[in-house]
Amino acid sequence: MKQIRNKTSRPLRISLPHGKTLHLGPSQVAQIADNAAEHPGMQKLVTEGSIEILAEGERVTGTKGPGVTHEETHGSAKSFRRGQGDR
Numbered sequence: 065m066k067q068i069r070n071k072t073s074r075p076l077r078i079s080l081p082h083g084k085t086l087h088l089g090p091s092q093v094a095q096i097a098d099n100a101a102e103h104p105g106m107q108k109l110v111t112e113g114s115i116e117i118l119a120e121g122e123r124v125t126g127t128k129g130p131g132v133t134h135e136e137t138h139g140s141a142k143s144f145r146r147g148q149g150d151r
Contacts, residue, residue, distance in 0.1 A: 079105040
């Protein structure tokens with residue numbers, strides 16, 4: 065599996081093989097099949113500079129600190145505050 069990153073500030077609609085479509089928001093990362101990276105629509109977006117294709121194991125760097133792989137983002141603790149009021 066390869067990862068792609070939207071490098072633009074607008075959402076993209078990317079056509080994939082077998083008639084599938086990927087909707088990718090600004091600065092978002094998604095995983096695609098290895099053979100989808102050679103799709104002509106994908107190659108056009110790479111040459112335009114709209115997306116970046118990363119091989120498996122590469123780190124995704126962004127504006128929010130050091131690179132984070134997809135596996136490291138699972139299972140993060142969520143804070144929860146209960147409302148205060150009459151019951």
